[in-house]
Amino acid sequence: MNRDAPGTRKQGSWLVAWLGGSLVALGLTLAALLAWMSARSNSQPAGGVGGDTPLTTLYATPYLAVAMGVTLFLLITLAMLAERRASRPLLFWLMLGLAATTPFAFVVWALQHLGDCFEDCRQSSELWTIPPVLAAYAFGMSGAAAAFRLRHGSWR
Numbered sequence: 149m150n151r152d153a154p155g156t157r158k159q160g161s162w163l164v165a166w167l168g169g170s171l172v173a174l175g176l177t178l179a180a181l182l183a184w185m186s187a188r189s190n191s192q193p194a195g196g197v198g199g200d201t202p203l204t205t206l207y208a209t210p211y212l213a214v215a216m217g218v219t220l221f222l223l224i225t226l227a228m229l230a231e232r233r234a235s236r237p238l239l240f241w242l243m244l245g246l247a248a249t250t251p252f253a254f255v256v257w258a259l260q261h262l263g264d265c266f267e268d269c270r271q272s273s274e275l276w277t278i279p280p281v282l283a284a285y286a287f288g289m290s291g292a293a294a295a296f297r298l299r300h301g302s303w304r
Contacts, residue, residue: 159235162224165299170213170220173291177212180283215252220291223248227295238296238303245292246285253284 226244230236260277297303 160299160301162228162299165227165295166217166220166224168298169223169291169295170217172294173216173220173287174213176287176290177216177283178209180287181208181212184280184283215255216287216291219248219252219288220295222251223288223292224295227299235300238293241292241296242289245289248292249285249288252288253281256284257281 223241223244226248227236227241230240230244257277257280260280
């Protein structure tokens with residue numbers, strides 16, 4: 149699709165789409181991490197100061213930024229390959245977001261189930277391990293939607 153042809157929409161840059169999608173996904177992830185850690189540790193609410201929740205979030209921020217940046221970079225790479233000739237709809241981008249977020253969601257799941265204890269670890273199959281994985285998918289797809297919006301300038 150020729151960007152300069154009459155009657156075609158002007159599209160945003162891939163870099164802006166990647167950065168914007170990554171920032172949206174990172175912001176949602178950090179807010180959820182604050183709420184999740186606060187609920188799990190029964191410490192102060194998410195807006196409180198002190199305690200282990202803000203400190204854990206502060207330490208996790210660089211790792212989550214890299215993880216979301218790499219995840220959205222994979223999404224943008226797949227979208228660039230798919231949109232060589234014509235632009236794709238939002239649903240296509242959301243499916244690419246689901247595919248690109250799968251490695252990140254697997255890492256989240258594995259970190260919950262793996263540890264450095266050997267015989268004395270109890271295996272956990274509790275329901276509390278499901279929401280972080282679903283959140284990883286949701287935030288990756290939110291980043292994909294934001295990247296689509298920044299790239300195409302509309303929701304169509």
